[in-house]
Amino acid sequence: xxxxxxxxxxxxxxxxxxxxxxxxxxxxxxxxxxxxxxxxxxxxxxxxxxxxxxxxxxxxxxxxxxxxxxxxxxxx
Numbered sequence: 487x488x489x490x491x492x493x494x495x496x497x498x499x500x501x502x503x504x505x506x507x508x509x510x511x512x513x514x515x516x517x518x519x520x521x522x523x524x525x526x527x528x529x530x531x532x533x534x535x536x537x538x539x540x541x542x543x544x545x546x547x548x549x550x551x552x553x554x555x556x557x558x559x560x561x562x
Contacts, residue, residue, distance in 0.1 A: 506526075530561065539561070
């Protein structure tokens with residue numbers, strides 16, 4: 487996998503938030519095939535909160551009770 491060219495940088499929190507707002511207006515999602523990643527876990531409660539996020543946590547706990555697989559990266 488190649489690195490980003492030096493003239494480009496990772497999106498800022500403001501830019502990510504603006505894109506997320508636009509996606510919500512269009513009934514889209516803040517994440518797709520590659521998951522939430524390291525930059526957007528703070529968005530999970532707003533987009534996938536309540537019962538949906540609780541279910542994800544229960545599934546993660548069932549599959550990885552020791553918390554060894556990607557600790558702190560799958561769910562906030």
